[in-house]
Amino acid sequence: MDHIIFRNWEEKTYDVVVIGEILIDMISEEYTEDFNCDIYKKYFGGSPANIAMNTKNLGLNSSIISCVGNDGLGVFLLEQMKQRGIDISNVQISENPTSMVLLTKSQGSPIPIFYRGADYQIHLNETIEEIIKKTKIIHFSTWPISKEPSRSAIEKIIEIAKANNTLVAFDPNYHPALWEKEYDSIQYVKEIIKKVDIIKPSEDDARRLFGEGTIEEYLNKYINLGPKLVVMTLGKEGLIASDGKEYIRLSTMADRVADATGAGDAFYSGFYAGIIKGFQIKKAIELGNATSAYKLKYTGAVVDLPKIEEIQRLYNLWGDKTMHVIFLNPQGNFDKKDSYWTEHPDFGGQLVYVKEIACAMAKQGHRVDILTRQIIDEDWPEFADEFDQYDGVENLRIIRIPAGQKEFLQKELLWEYLSEWVDNIINFYQEEGDMPDFVTTHYGDGGIAGAIMYQRTGIPFSFTAHSLGAQKMDKLGVDITNMEEMEKKYHFTKRIMAERIAMANSAINFVSTSQERDEQYTHLTYKGAGDMDNPQKFRVVAPGANTEVFSATKGNKEDKVVAQFIKEMFQRDLDKDRQELPAIIAASRLDPKKNHVGLVKAFAKNKELQQKANLVITLRGIENAFEDYSFVKSHEKEILDGIMEIIDEYQLYGKVSMFSINSQGQLAACYRQLASYNSIFCLTAVHEPFGLAPIEAMSCGLPAVVTKYGGPSEVLYEDGEEYGVLIDPFNSQDIAKGILKVLENYSFYKKQGIQRVKSKYTWDATAANYVKAIEEILENKKDDRNMEIHPYFLDLSNENTIGLDWLEKVYLGGEVNVGV
Ligand SMILES: O=c1ccn([C@@H]2O[C@H](COP(=O)(O)OP(=O)(O)O[C@H]3O[C@H](CO)[C@@H](O)[C@H](O)[C@H]3O)[C@@H](O)[C@H]2O)c(=O)[nH]1
Numbered sequence: 001m002d003h004i005i006f007r008n009w010e011e012k013t014y015d016v017v018v019i020g021e022i023l024i025d026m027i028s029e030e031y032t033e034d035f036n037c038d039i040y041k042k043y044f045g046g047s048p049a050n051i052a053m054n055t056k057n058l059g060l061n062s063s064i065i066s067c068v069g070n071d072g073l074g075v076f077l078l079e080q081m082k083q084r085g086i087d088i089s090n091v092q093i094s095e096n097p098t099s100m101v102l103l104t105k106s107q108g109s110p111i112p113i114f115y116r117g118a119d120y121q122i123h124l125n126e127t128i129e130e131i132i133k134k135t136k137i138i139h140f141s142t143w144p145i146s147k148e149p150s151r152s153a154i155e156k157i158i159e160i161a162k163a164n165n166t167l168v169a170f171d172p173n174y175h176p177a178l179w180e181k182e183y184d185s186i187q188y189v190k191e192i193i194k195k196v197d198i199i200k201p202s203e204d205d206a207r208r209l210f211g212e213g214t215i216e217e218y219l220n221k222y223i224n225l226g227p228k229l230v231v232m233t234l235g236k237e238g239l240i241a242s243d244g245k246e247y248i249r250l251s252t253m254a255d256r257v258a259d260a261t262g263a264g265d266a267f268y269s270g271f272y273a274g275i276i277k278g279f280q281i282k283k284a285i286e287l288g289n290a291t292s293a294y295k296l297k298y299t300g301a302v303v304d305l306p307k308i309e310e311i312q313r314l315y316n317l318w319g320d321k322t323m324h325v326i327f328l329n330p331q332g333n334f335d336k337k338d339s340y341w342t343e344h345p346d347f348g349g350q351l352v353y354v355k356e357i358a359c360a361m362a363k364q365g366h367r368v369d370i371l372t373r374q375i376i377d378e379d380w381p382e383f384a385d386e387f388d389q390y391d392g393v394e395n396l397r398i399i400r401i402p403a404g405q406k407e408f409l410q411k412e413l414l415w416e417y418l419s420e421w422v423d424n425i426i427n428f429y430q431e432e433g434d435m436p437d438f439v440t441t442h443y444g445d446g447g448i449a450g451a452i453m454y455q456r457t458g459i460p461f462s463f464t465a466h467s468l469g470a471q472k473m474d475k476l477g478v479d480i481t482n483m484e485e486m487e488k489k490y491h492f493t494k495r496i497m498a499e500r501i502a503m504a505n506s507a508i509n510f511v512s513t514s515q516e517r518d519e520q521y522t523h524l525t526y527k528g529a530g531d532m533d534n535p536q537k538f539r540v541v542a543p544g545a546n547t548e549v550f551s552a553t554k555g556n557k558e559d560k561v562v563a564q565f566i567k568e569m570f571q572r573d574l575d576k577d578r579q580e581l582p583a584i585i586a587a588s589r590l591d592p593k594k595n596h597v598g599l600v601k602a603f604a605k606n607k608e609l610q611q612k613a614n615l616v617i618t619l620r621g622i623e624n625a626f627e628d629y630s631f632v633k634s635h636e637k638e639i640l641d642g643i644m645e646i647i648d649e650y651q652l653y654g655k656v657s658m659f660s661i662n663s664q665g666q667l668a669a670c671y672r673q674l675a676s677y678n679s680i681f682c683l684t685a686v687h688e689p690f691g692l693a694p695i696e697a698m699s700c701g702l703p704a705v706v707t708k709y710g711g712p713s714e715v716l717y718e719d720g721e722e723y724g725v726l727i728d729p730f731n732s733q734d735i736a737k738g739i740l741k742v743l744e745n746y747s748f749y750k751k752q753g754i755q756r757v758k759s760k761y762t763w764d765a766t767a768a769n770y771v772k773a774i775e776e777i778l779e780n781k782k783d784d785r786n787m788e789i790h791p792y793f794l795d796l797s798n799e800n801t802i803g804l805d806w807l808e809k810v811y812l813g814g815e816v817n818v819g820v
């Protein structure tokens with residue numbers, strides 16, 4: 001059922017907004033069936049207020065749109081809401097009297113008497129329209145649709161919600177007494193049901209709407225009207241939910257019923273909290289069910305609800321379903337502040353990917369650890385402590401486990417320490433007395449570590465390559481003549497062996513695109529290891545862009561400062577009459593495979609391009625590359641030397657700007673600022689396995705021109721639809737042509753880029769897909785540890801080295817066994 005809710009809500013500020021009646025419940029002091037009593041007492045009432053308060057207690061950001069009279073009862077209601085911590089800034093005040101319902105305490109269900117004045121006087125205004133756009137879920141009941149002007153307001157609100165990816169939930173608590181007799185109210189309620197996403201009728205509601213029938217008939221009648229999800233609550237019998245294809249039946253969890261008032265509102269509140277938390281629909285419904293059971297134990301419409309985790313614990317929800325998942329990343333560079341992202345070739349997209357998925361999984365209630373290597377090195381002081389965490393994220397630890405020397409080691413030199421690292425990890429968990437349920441592994445080094453851990457513990461693992469060695473060998477032009485030299489630098493023997501063992505023994509391989517599965521894993525080098533004929537072995541899970549950070553519309557506190565900074569940089573680097581031109585932006589870490597030099601060459605060789613745009617290169621930690629970059633590490637120096645040579649040769653001074661951008665927040669602000677100059681993001685990498693950078697830039701409103709080699713070929717082009725322009729990174733003319741094409745069709749590509757990210761790339765969906773795959777694996781767990789691991793990784797004696805002759809054979813496609 002999960003397809004029915006696409007949670008692309010990162011830019012929205014309100015979780016739940018309820019629209020409807022707040023009123024006085026005037027309830028008799030004595031039990032009576034016929035209002036034959038003298039003393040009544042006033043209570044704060046109205047189901048929307050219950051939901052606003054409950055959802056607030058459950059930790060959501062909720063608000064209420066309503067209307068009270070300009071009278072003493074109105075003041076009373078406003079005061080009550082304030083005391084309960086409800087945001088009342090959108091409660092309107094009417095000259096009509098505050099609405100009231102007269103009720104009697106009774107064993108049966110006597111018909112209440114409604115005195116309606118202010119409740120339906122809700123008028124739509126610009127503020128409300130803006131709130132709806134920024135809301136994830138809106139909720140209303142039949143009260144506001146039963147009379148004008150609130151009826152028209154709701155109709156418009158539904159339209160705005162639909163246009164802005166806001167989920168519309170409706171409580172179809174139809175009651176004829178609320179409607180004018182001459183109005184075809186039943187038909188109207190059915191019309192509204194047709195337009196909304198979710199409804200939760202009770203059996204009584206169904207009877208009033210459809211007449212006598214069975215539960216199945218009611219459910220089908222509701223489904224046939226067209227909402228995406230119907231949850232029918234059946235009192236003591238629990239509930240049944242359906243999207244027309246799948247059915248969920250749950251028994252009630254209530255063991256004690258003190259008072260049923262507000263139980264439905266409690267259900268809605270728990271259900272919404274689950275949806276907002278990113279739970280799958282079934283889990284969200286279970287949370288709703290437990291929340292209403294909790295409420296039923298107490299008297300009163302609203303009770304102080306505990307936190308979701310407490311409800312989960314009390315009702316033993318998903319007792320054995322929340323998992324302990326660990327992420328193996330031996331490269332060792334996670335810390336709470338993302339201190340060095342892109343400052344070293346090992347500190348790139350993999351960190352972003354793992355952090356985002358781990359955080360999203362933890363928010364869904366799983367216990368998550370990111371395992372990384374402990375580094376005690378004065379150059380990277382942030383990687384020294386054993387434990388770390390991301391502020392505001394519960395259930396997630398960064399755990400640093402030592403292996404080999406204390407100091408930093410680049411990834412090519414880690415291979416021989418991985419067995420020791422795994423032993424230390426196993427010891428760590430044994431001491432804690434709690435082994436993980438599942439291991440996700442990242443890059444070849446994480447992969448082989450996962451395989452060793454699997455061999456020693458039987459805990460299944462997944463492999464996510466991020467970047468495969470064979471493609472790197474291709475693009476570096478490795479052949480028999482230079483293999484030995486390349487081996488010295490890149491240690492391909494170990495990497496390829498590790499990747500083969502990881503992909504063959506993992507329970508599943510996560511790939512970011514089908515292109516990665518069909519064209520990267522099928523490289524001859526992986527023959528016999530990547531089991532392409534077994535569809536269970538691969539799962540395409542698209543990564544995401546953090547649209548909280550990378551948004552075209554929503555800036556952050558750094559926007560102003562960055563805009564001013566860019567202006568100054570342009571004044572410093574660019575000719576006076578060029579400072580307003582569009583920019584062609586390169587924003588990758590300085591790694592030869594990102595091919596900055598290819599882009600600079602394309603710019604240098606094309607006069608038209610130079611007339612129309614400037615070239616902008618962001619560099620981490622290098623303030624003014626034109627003046628000095630002697631302090632950078634040698635691999636970066638080589639690339640900057642290459643860039644400077646071309647600038648010199650083609651006299652590009654005044655047309656190129658280079659400055660330092662030091663965080664994702666700054667990068668996003670920089671993209672937004674440059675988008676206002678009609679600028680373009682460009683990545684001319686020789687090969688890009690997936691490429692987070694292009695989707696982040698697109699999400700900020702920069703159209704993208706990107707390498708056609710690797711994942712971008714699928715990200716930017718699918719089913720005949722273009723979302724950016726693909727170019728050949730080895731062909732200067734093609735690069736220039738691609739950029740000019742986008743400059744000429746700027747608004748088309750800009751719109752396509754933003755839309756593409758919105759509809760396909762979100763981290764919540766990525767994490768949900770990981771969880772789903774892991775759950776399936778754990779359900780069908782089997783231990784098939786008859787694996788071979790090359791002794792090099794297990795025992796470091798010299799005889800165990802992996803020979804170049806093996807690499808030659810495997811790279812050129814000869815038959816070899818998987819792990820030796
Ligand atoms: O100044 C900057 C520039 C970039 N970034 C971030 O660095 C990441 C770069 O990621 P990506 O574009 O994916 O490239 P790689 O670093 O090469 O990441 C590897 O791992 C990724 C995740 O699997 C894959 O998408 C890539 O193709 C793969 O090469 C992005 O999130 C950027 O926001 C910064 O934080 N600051």
Ligand SMILES: O=P(O)(O)OC[C@H]1O[C@](O)(CO)[C@@H](O)[C@@H]1O
Binds near residue numbers: 346347349466467593
């Ligand atoms: O260039 P390579 O060795 O293929 O690897 C890509 C690198 O980028 C990263 O994403 C950087 O975080 C790591 O996965 C890996 O170190």
